[in-house]
Amino acid sequence: MKAVVQRRYGSAELGDLDVPVPGRGEVLLEVRAAGVDMGTWHLLTGRPYLLRVIGFGFRGPRSPVPGRDVSGVVAAVGPGVTAFAAGDEVFGTCDGAFAEYTVAPVTRLARKPAGLSFAEAAAMPISGGTALQGLRTVQAGQRVLVLGAGGGVGSYGVQIARSLGAHVTGVCSTGKVELVRSLGAHEVVDYTVADFTGTYDLVLDCGGHRSLSRLRAAAGRHGTVVLVGSETSGPLLGGFDRALRAMALNPFVPQKLVALTSAERGDVFEELRVLVEDGHVRPAVGRTFPLPEALDAVEHVYSRRSAGKVVVTI
Numbered sequence: 032m033k034a035v036v037q038r039r040y041g042s043a044e045l046g047d048l049d050v051p052v053p054g055r056g057e058v059l060l061e062v063r064a065a066g067v068d069m070g071t072w073h074l075l076t077g078r079p080y081l082l083r084v085i086g087f088g089f090r091g092p093r094s095p096v097p098g099r100d101v102s103g104v105v106a107a108v109g110p111g112v113t114a115f116a117a118g119d120e121v122f123g124t125c126d127g128a129f130a131e132y133t134v135a136p137v138t139r140l141a142r143k144p145a146g147l148s149f150a151e152a153a154a155m156p157i158s159g160g161t162a163l164q165g166l167r168t169v170q171a172g173q174r175v176l177v178l179g180a181g182g183g184v185g186s187y188g189v190q191i192a193r194s195l196g197a198h199v200t201g202v203c204s205t206g207k208v209e210l211v212r213s214l215g216a217h218e219v220v221d222y223t224v225a226d227f228t229g230t231y232d233l234v235l236d237c238g239g240h241r242s243l244s245r246l247r248a249a250a251g252r253h254g255t256v257v258l259v260g261s262e263t264s265g266p267l268l269g270g271f272d273r274a275l276r277a278m279a280l281n282p283f284v285p286q287k288l289v290a291l292t293s294a295e296r297g298d299v300f301e302e303l304r305v306l307v308e309d310g311h312v313r314p315a316v317g318r319t320f321p322l323p324e325a326l327d328a329v330e331h332v333y334s335r336r337s338a339g340k341v342v343v344t345i
């Protein structure tokens with residue numbers, strides 16, 4: 032099969048590999064599309080170095096094929112799999128989505144939502160699941176601020192907060208204002224013109240490059256700040272230093288500071304499926320790239336020019 036092959040950090044190329052064999056609890060997927068997010072860039076480059084020591088591979092990547100978000104058709108099932116059968120259309124996460132075939136654990140899959148293309152479905156698992164988990168505490172009538180509202184996680188954050196009945200303010204750059212408005216934000220702030228003001232019950236920071244003190248001020252005295260991530264610091268910790276400081280500070284400040292680590296689970300993806308089929312969420316796919324251009328797709332995400340999600344189609 033054709034696959035993007037990565038033997039060490041910092042270099043990868045299109046090559047040929049054997050079709051993998053599903054183990055216990057896994058399925059073989061004929062990949063139709065692979066979503067791209069900042070996590071894929073981190074695993075391709077091995078940066079920040081923190082991720083090498085927390086289990087993603089010290090000298091080189093644990094998985095020889097990059098790509099985690101996936102959608103496709105079940106081609107075969109491994110021992111013990113009863114939840115899915117050959118021919119099922121699914122989406123979820125795996126290790127090695129930039130390939131014609133991959134294996135995925137059934138615990139990280141859900142059925143593809145009716146009415147979505149494979150490209151749209153592959154754009155959902157990590158970004159949509161992260162937004163969903165970051166907004167768990169939101170109640171109808173609350174005010175929610177989404178920073179990075181035109182990006183991968185933020186584009187779901189706007190839609191999910193809105194579906195929960197919140198008043199949603201999205202913050203983004205000029206080129207993404209129309210997208211964020213179309214996603215349902217009640218107010219859109221173009222931070223290149225003027226920054227956001229006021230206080231919010233929940234601040235979802237998806238790459239907004241703001242200091243903890245700025246985010247705490249936006250949460251007023253009793254709000255919640257959910258740090259999804261920000262590409263703000265050096266090669267060792269990436270933006271994670273801010274999350275560490277938030278965890279240390281949390282017991283001593285009136286606001287609730289949450290350093291989110293989203294879980295990649297089939298039940299979370301199942302919730303996304305329901306949100307899509309109920310008409311609350313529609314993946315915003317900005318650009319698609321064919322498999323031979325998968326590395327350009329990752330670079331496009333890294334450049335932050337992308338409005339919404341980037342997807343590799345196979």
Ligand SMILES: NC(=O)c1ccc[n+]([C@@H]2O[C@H](COP(=O)([O-])OP(=O)(O)OC[C@H]3O[C@@H](n4cnc5c(N)ncnc54)[C@H](OP(=O)(O)O)[C@@H]3O)[C@@H](O)[C@H]2O)c1
Nearest residue numbers: 069179181182183184203204238239259260261291292293
């Ligand atoms: N904690 C977790 O489990 C988890 C899960 C997924 C992702 N993440 C992390 O979360 C972050 C966001 O991920 P993503 O996939 O959404 O990335 P993304 O698609 O690149 O989106 C980030 C957005 O931030 C916007 N932005 C940049 N500077 C800004 C500013 N000053 N104010 C407001 N917005 C600004 C960018 O566009 P504009 O500036 O053009 O508006 C971009 O749309 C990344 O650091 C990623 O690694 C963490």
